[in-house]
Amino acid sequence: xxxxxxxxxxxxxxxxxxxxxxxxxxxxxxxxxxxxxxxxxxxxxxxxxxxxxxxxxxxxxxxxxxxxxxxxxxxxxxxxxxxxxxxxxxxxxxxxxxxxxxxxxxxxxxxxxxxxxxxxxxxxxxxxxxxxxxxxxxxxxxxxxxxxxxxxxxxxxxxxxxxxxxxxxxxxxxxxxxxxxxxxxxxxxxxxxxxxxxxxxxxxxxxxxxxxxxxxxxxxxxxxxxxxxxxxxxxxxxxxxxxxxxxxxxxxxxxxxxx
Numbered sequence: 001x002x003x004x005x006x007x008x009x010x011x012x013x014x015x016x017x018x019x020x021x022x023x024x025x026x027x028x029x030x031x032x033x034x035x036x037x038x039x040x041x042x043x044x045x046x047x048x049x050x051x052x053x054x055x056x057x058x059x060x061x062x063x064x065x066x067x068x069x070x071x072x073x074x075x076x077x078x079x080x081x082x083x084x085x086x087x088x089x090x091x092x093x094x095x096x097x098x099x100x101x102x103x104x105x106x107x108x109x110x111x112x113x114x115x116x117x118x119x120x121x122x123x124x125x126x127x128x129x130x131x132x133x134x135x136x137x138x139x140x141x142x143x144x145x146x147x148x149x150x151x152x153x154x155x156x157x158x159x160x161x162x163x164x165x166x167x168x169x170x171x172x173x174x175x176x177x178x179x180x181x182x183x184x185x186x187x188x189x190x191x192x193x194x195x196x197x198x199x200x201x202x203x204x205x206x207x208x209x210x211x212x213x214x215x216x217x218x219x220x221x222x223x224x225x226x227x228x229x230x231x232x233x234x235x236x237x238x239x240x241x242x243x244x245x246x247x248x249x250x251x252x253x254x255x256x257x258x259x
Contacts (some may be wrong), residue, residue, distance in 0.1 A: 002021070009091065016117045022107070028212060090139075112157075125157075128158075
């Protein structure tokens with residue numbers, strides 16, 4: 001893994017030097033875009049709109065358009081904007097993880113202690129686990145400010161979850177949300193029973209990316225010259241008799257648990 005950030009966690013007066021690594025990787029198939037006529041690869045080029053010539057990566061800079069003129073920024077400008085946040089994620093507060101709604105969650109990252117930071121790293125990890133709290137603060141990652149939530153994972157490593165800012169969450173006022181009408185007591189009771197029957201401890205190993213596996217099987221079949229079977233269209237879930245559907249769901253759940 002390659003570190004994407006090199007700095008420190010500010011924990012009171014203690015600085016813990018760390019490196020940040022992405023904790024996830026995609027399982028999607030890497031499909032190439034091809035020309036339909038001869039299946040040639042489609043290549044994207046970074047082209048100068050005035051000359052039409054391709055521009056190499058080392059010759060590309062970033063700028064902000066202001067008053068019809070570009071203001072060019074370099075690495076020193078990014079660091080100067082907030083030097084402390086470019087190198088330090090200072091924990092501003094400790095909160096219960098349950099208080100942070102999942103709508104704010106973005107990407108998870110692993111935190112690795114650097115030399116001379118091992119003891120403080122372990123101390124923070126154990127203290128968070130004991131108090132069942134998480135640390136929240138802001139830092140600069142890839143030229144933009146981010147909220148970071150630090151928590152222990154498997155009691156072995158600190159994980160940094162990047163959080164969205166409140167202003168990034170869209171207002172759902174324009175959505176057609178059902179009116180605040182109370183459901184029928186019998187329906188609610190049956191729905192609660194169904195939830196209770198299906199309740200169990202969360203196991204992430206239960207969920208696999210089966211779509212990519214199925215797509216790979218089709219790719220292998222087509223490679224052998226076999227035709228793909230046409231998929232049956234999925235039936236739309238029209239609710240006709242809610243009570244009947246709830247009863248059938250409960251019965252189906254009981255049958256599965258009994259088997």
